Amino acid sequence: MDTIEKPGITPQQYEVLHGGGAEAAELAKQRLSRRRFLRRSMLAVWGVSTVASVAGALDFLYPTLSGQFGATLAVGKKSEFPAANPGQSNALKLDQAAVFHKPTARAYIIHLSKDTEFALKGSALPEEMQIQNVVKDSDGSYWIALYQKCVHLGCTVPFRDDCASFKCPCHGSHYNIDGGFLDGPAPRSLDRFQISFQGDDVMVNTGVINDRIQHPDATTRLIAQPTVQCSAGGGGASA
Numbered sequence: 001m002d003t004i005e006k007p008g009i010t011p012q013q014y015e016v017l018h019g020g021g022a023e024a025a026e027l028a029k030q031r032l033s034r035r036r037f038l039r040r041s042m043l044a045v046w047g048v049s050t051v052a053s054v055a056g057a058l059d060f061l062y063p064t065l066s067g068q069f070g071a072t073l074a075v076g077k078k079s080e081f082p083a084a085n086p087g088q089s090n091a092l093k094l095d096q097a098a099v100f101h102k103p104t105a106r107a108y109i110i111h112l113s114k115d116t117e118f119a120l121k122g123s124a125l126p127e128e129m130q131i132q133n134v135v136k137d138s139d140g141s142y143w144i145a146l147y148q149k150c151v152h153l154g155c156t157v158p159f160r161d162d163c164a165s166f167k168c169p170c171h172g173s174h175y176n177i178d179g180g181f182l183d184g185p186a187p188r189s190l191d192r193f194q195i196s197f198q199g200d201d202v203m204v205n206t207g208v209i210n211d212r213i214q215h216p217d218a219t220t221r222l223i224a225q226p227t228v229q230c231s232a233g234g235g236g237a238s239a
């Protein structure tokens, strides 16, 4: 009787086919690796799509502030802000000299000439200037960016040319040209933004508000109080 020739099978193939042995373990490991790879790929895809969804949601909730209030804004060239000495009260003119309203930044840009007489002397002056966001420029002049909002209840405070100061029409809070509190119900001086320069551009960071300037006293007042009287309903420019 003829014998049927069966294809030969190696011991290793036998082990693989029937379980057990190093080769089976190797195959199992490869299957495991494939499963792990697939699982990791799926996790990566899920992770990427989750990050994209979160980014989209954040973008919707917090749209870019570029060019808007809350961002750092270029408010003009230095040459557009002629400086004046606050000691010469009739030299202070809204949008012409020393005080410039920039509605986009909700700010007044104050530019005081280098011959400004400060009430403080010695090392107290630069220290207080830093606290009050007053920046000394390379030409010796001084810059401040005041938030236009009255710190009493939030009205926009107009600068009054006739008073050489800011006088709130709502309840009468009165502030010096540097934003220092003078009188009225306001609980502190006007708030400030950071002001800086990029080349010739004047930059105001409207995303950071310094709201910690208290009522000035002899140790913190920078500019002497104006000598002109300021009637409640007086004329002058308004914001």
Ligand code: FES
Binding pocket: 150, 151, 152, 153, 154, 155, 168, 169, 170, 171, 172, 173, 184, 185, 186
């Ligand atoms: S809101 Fe300006 S004084 Fe009240």
